[in-house]
Amino acid sequence: MEGALTARDKVGVQDFVLLDAYTSESAFVDNLRKRFSENLIYTYIGTLLVSVNPYQELGIYTVSQMELYQGVNFFELPPHVYAIADNAYRMMCSELNNHFILISGESGAGKTEASKKILQYFAVTCPMTQSLQIARDRLLLSNPVLEAFGNARTLRNDNSSRFGKYMDIQFDFQGIPVGGHIISYLIEKSRVVYQNQGERNFHIFYQLLAGGEEERLAYLGLERDPQLYKYLSQGHCAKELSINDKNDWKTVSNAFSVIDFTKADLENLFGIIASVLHLGNIGFEEDDRGCATVPDTHEIKWIAKLLGVHPSILLEALTHRKIEAKTEKVICPLTPELSVYARDAMAKAVYGRTFTWLVNKINSSLVNKDFTRKTVIGLLDIYGFEVFDKNGFEQFCINYCNEKLQQLLIERTLKAEQTEYEMEGIEWEPIQYFNNKIICDLVEERHKGIISILDEECIRPGPATDLSFLEKLEEKVGRHAHFQTRKLAGPKGQKRIGWMEFRLLHYAGEVTYCTK
Numbered sequence: 001m002e003g004a005l006t007a008r009d010k011v012g013v014q015d016f017v018l019l020d021a022y023t024s025e026s027a028f029v030d031n032l033r034k035r036f037s038e039n040l041i042y043t044y045i046g047t048l049l050v051s052v053n054p055y056q057e058l059g060i061y062t063v064s065q066m067e068l069y070q071g072v073n074f075f076e077l078p079p080h081v082y083a084i085a086d087n088a089y090r091m092m093c094s095e096l097n098n099h100f101i102l103i104s105g106e107s108g109a110g111k112t113e114a115s116k117k118i119l120q121y122f123a124v125t126c127p128m129t130q131s132l133q134i135a136r137d138r139l140l141l142s143n144p145v146l147e148a149f150g151n152a153r154t155l156r157n158d159n160s161s162r163f164g165k166y167m168d169i170q171f172d173f174q175g176i177p178v179g180g181h182i183i184s185y186l187i188e189k190s191r192v193v194y195q196n197q198g199e200r201n202f203h204i205f206y207q208l209l210a211g212g213e214e215e216r217l218a219y220l221g222l223e224r225d226p227q228l229y230k231y232l233s234q235g236h237c238a239k240e241l242s243i244n245d246k247n248d249w250k251t252v253s254n255a256f257s258v259i260d261f262t263k264a265d266l267e268n269l270f271g272i273i274a275s276v277l278h279l280g281n282i283g284f285e286e287d288d289r290g291c292a293t294v295p296d297t298h299e300i301k302w303i304a305k306l307l308g309v310h311p312s313i314l315l316e317a318l319t320h321r322k323i324e325a326k327t328e329k330v331i332c333p334l335t336p337e338l339s340v341y342a343r344d345a346m347a348k349a350v351y352g353r354t355f356t357w358l359v360n361k362i363n364s365s366l367v368n369k370d371f372t373r374k375t376v377i378g379l380l381d382i383y384g385f386e387v388f389d390k391n392g393f394e395q396f397c398i399n400y401c402n403e404k405l406q407q408l409l410i411e412r413t414l415k416a417e418q419t420e421y422e423m424e425g426i427e428w429e430p431i432q433y434f435n436n437k438i439i440c441d442l443v444e445e446r447h448k449g450i451i452s453i454l455d456e457e458c459i460r461p462g463p464a465t466d467l468s469f470l471e472k473l474e475e476k477v478g479r480h481a482h483f484q485t486r487k488l489a490g491p492k493g494q495k496r497i498g499w500m501e502f503r504l505l506h507y508a509g510e511v512t513y514c515t516k
């Protein structure tokens, strides 16, 4: 095996299992750095692959590279994401059972790219019949569509996934890919109505404006300039040089035609997308009773047309709320402030449901109608750990999800491996590692964790506020080693935490969350 490797591939160790100082973090990072400086971005830890984002084309994803890895024993060739894909595929075929590839890492680490490389590997190397090429193309082309609606520019990544994705690729008994299924998790709806400085809304809005045909835009009542839309311009980077919205629109339009979307589907879909942009531009004023009014109903008319609702019903929904008590219904006017809230809530709900519809629609085009037994390779590509200047509920959920994935890794590798050694009576030096279960418990424990406390605050009678939630946290989890607030931090730590914030010491670093 050694003889087959070129000198370049032998830089450092290509499997961390061979590292002498295996408990030293600096030795680990040194090895990664040494290899990275030679453009070797992959290193194994046994059958786990560590990947460092090169942010440049390295020419390592060619068809000849794919062929090189095809059917070759895992450790015979230098570490590569193709070896992971090939190994899962061969094991699935020989054992006739399901396999899963879990991709995890911080935002921008390269998870989505890795999952696309794996899909491409299967598309090129798996046996294929002509009739099944359609299933393969649909599987591949569902990606640009999902990315257009579910990805956005953040400060960490120009193409950051703002939803989690689990994809099953189904294979028949001959190992031919015959279908697929996608599950999406928690699309970041808040982005539809608000973006931090330097960030954008979901790509599709900008793509539609930049690339959409003149007649389509006219039908939707839209102008080309994204700066004209409040929901697109808050991050002050609607036009971003590194992103070519016009080209991406072409890719997405082409993908739509392959994955079975009819003209009517697309007309409805973009009608809804346009209605969200119009919603964002509705302004409210206060009448002399303090109630919200809409002085300019231009946008209302467009939304009503695009969503197929009556303008007066839409207007009432945005400026009033309905209270239903047993048999009675009372309609109360809203203040302008609450109307803004209602408008944004509607935009988020409309977008969130459209995304769910889109995933379902893609799934129906990927479904394999033949009911013979299939095995699957599952791919989990989920939003990575994130920390921004301002972190809200979304970051809290995303980082909690990453804590859970870290738990899975600990359970499946460190713990399972050492239990096996113990069972088989193998002598080894136990490895100390930080078990982040304590942080998962802090978030999720029933009746005691942060989610339960938030839940209770939301449903209890009486005035619950962001502050009362924070105070409850201080009271109930204030003594936890991984929890801090300004009050609890004492004079030294006070400056770094705001009065409405709490901080969690995650396995991957500290994050300060705003309770607002």
Ligand SMILES: Nc1ncnc2c1ncn2[C@@H]1O[C@H](COP(=O)(O)OP(=O)(O)OP(=O)(O)O)[C@@H](O)[C@H]1O
Binding pocket: 053, 054, 055, 056, 057, 058, 105, 106, 107, 108, 109, 110, 111, 112, 113, 114, 157, 159, 160, 161, 162, 382, 383, 384, 385
């Ligand atoms: N293997 C690679 N080779 C070259 N460039 C890469 C590679 N992996 C990632 N990149 C670059 O890094 C960018 C970010 O990667 P990617 O979108 O996969 O990150 P991510 O981990 O999925 O992030 P998020 O959690 O924000 O979705 C890509 O758009 C691409 O430019």
